[in-house]
Amino acid sequence: MSVTADDNEVLRNLTLELRRGTVVLAVLSQLETALHGYGLRKALADQGLVVEENTLYPLLRRLESQGLLVSQWREEEKRNKRFYRLSPAGRSILARLLEEWDAIDTALRRMVGLRGKRRAR
C-alpha cells in the first residue's frame, strides 16, 4: 500500500503532537544551569533535538509565566541576554514529569512488545 500525501500530513501532525510534550521535558532538563534561548536551542540540537526558534522562545516565556523557570538579564559577549533556569517548582515538576515519562515509556514498550509477539504467531 503506497503512502499518500494525506498520510504524510497525518503523520506530520501526529509527530508534532508527540514532540510537543517531550520538548517541555527536554527544555526543563537542560536548565539546571542558566542558559539564554539561543544557547539552549544549540544545546538541544547538539544532543539531537532540533527545536524551531519560533517554538522554543515563546515556550520559555510560557514556562516562566507558569513559575517553572526564572529569568535574569545578563551581559554576555557585549550583548544583554535573558538567561533562564529552573525554579524550585520547576525542579520538582521536572522530577514528576520524568517519572510520568518513564511510566509511559515502560507501558508503551510492553504494549509494542506484546503486539510484536502476536504478529509473529
Add this chain to the structure above:
Amino acid sequence: MTLLERYLDAVKKLLPRDERDDIGRELAALLGAEMDERAGELGRPLDEDEQEGILRRHGHPALVAAQYRGERGHFAFGREWIGPALFPLYRRILALNLCLTLAVCVVAAVVLKAPPGSAFAATLRHLGLQFGLLTVIFSLANASLGRFPNLRGARRPPGSS
C-alpha cells in the same frame, strides 16, 4: 532602520501592548546573538541577504506573534483555511459583522413590514453571504502569510525576489 529593527517592529505591532517591549527586547537579543555568531564564523559583518535569511528562518512576523500570544485556534474544512495567526482577528470581525448584519436585517424587516417568512430567508441569505465573503478574504490573507514581507522597502535592488 536595520532589517532586524523592521522585523521586530512588524512582530511587536501584533503583540499585546503590555508585552510588546519585553518580547521585542528579548527577540532582539536572540536574533542579534544568532547574527553575531554567523558574522563571527564568516569573519565579517553580515550583508542584508544573510540577515534576511536568518529572519526568514525565524518566521513570518504574524506567525511569530501568534506563537507568543499562544494562539491555537484555526478554521479548517478539509484543510486549514485560516491559521492561528489570523484566526483571532477573523473571529472578532466575523462576530461584529454578523451582529451588525442581523441588526440591520431586523430593523429593515420591521420598517418595511416584511412578512416573517421572507424576512427570515433574507436574513439567513445576508448572514451566509457575510460569512462566505469574510472567510474568503481571510483565507486569501492566510495564503499570503507564506510570502515573507519585504523588510527592505525602497532599498531593495530592482529584479531581486
